[in-house]
Amino acid sequence: MKSLLSMKLTQASESPSTDNLSPAQRSHAMRQVKGKNTKPELIVRAALRNLGHTGYRLHRSDIPGAPDIAWIGRKLVIFINGCFWHGHNCPRGARVPKSRADYWVGKISRTVQRDTQNRQRLSAAGWSALTLWECELRDERVLNARLMSFLER
Numbered sequence: 347m348k349s350l351l352s353m354k355l356t357q358a359s360e361s362p363s364t365d366n367l368s369p370a371q372r373s374h375a376m377r378q379v380k381g382k383n384t385k386p387e388l389i390v391r392a393a394l395r396n397l398g399h400t401g402y403r404l405h406r407s408d409i410p411g412a413p414d415i416a417w418i419g420r421k422l423v424i425f426i427n428g429c430f431w432h433g434h435n436c437p438r439g440a441r442v443p444k445s446r447a448d449y450w451v452g453k454i455s456r457t458v459q460r461d462t463q464n465r466q467r468l469s470a471a472g473w474s475a476l477t478l479w480e481c482e483l484r485d486e487r488v489l490n491a492r493l494m495s496f497l498e499r
C-alpha cells in the first residue's frame with residue numbers, strides 16, 4: 347500500500363518534467379520546483395513533525411546557503427535539494443532540457459559550486475549539515491532513519 351507521503355512524492359517527482367513543454371509551461375514548472383515550500387520540503391517537514399522534531403526555522407538567509415530547515419541553537423541545518431537544480435548524480439539530475447541546454451548546464455554547475463562553498467562556510471562556522479536529495483525521499487522509513495541519526499545524537 348502506498349503511503350500518503352510516497353504518493354505526494356510521486357506527484358512531486360513527476361511535476362517538473364522538462365521535456366515536451368512549451369517554454370512558458372517549462373518556466374512555470376521550473377519556478378514551482380525552485381520555490382519555497384516545494385513538495386520535497388513538505389515531505390521532510392511532515393516527517394519531522396511525526397518524529398516530534400520542532401522548533402526549526404525555515405529559509406534563514408543569514409545562514410550560509412539559506413538552508414531549508416535550521417535549528418539555530420543546535421547549529422544544525424538540513425538542505426532539501428531538487429535533483430535537477432543542484433545537479434545530483436542520479437538519472438533525474440542528469441536530465442537537461444533540450445532547449446537552451448548550455449544555459450542550464452552553466453546555471454546548474456554554478457549552483458553546485460555555490461553549494462560546495464556554502465557547505466565549507468557552514469562547517470568552518472561549526473554547523474552540521476544534512477543534505478537530502480529529492481530522489482531519496484521515496485522511502486519514508488529511510489527518511490525517518492536519516493533524520494533521526496542526524497538529529498538524535
Ligand SMILES: [Zn+2]
Pocket residue numbers: 429434435436437438439479480481482
Ligand atoms: Zn537525485
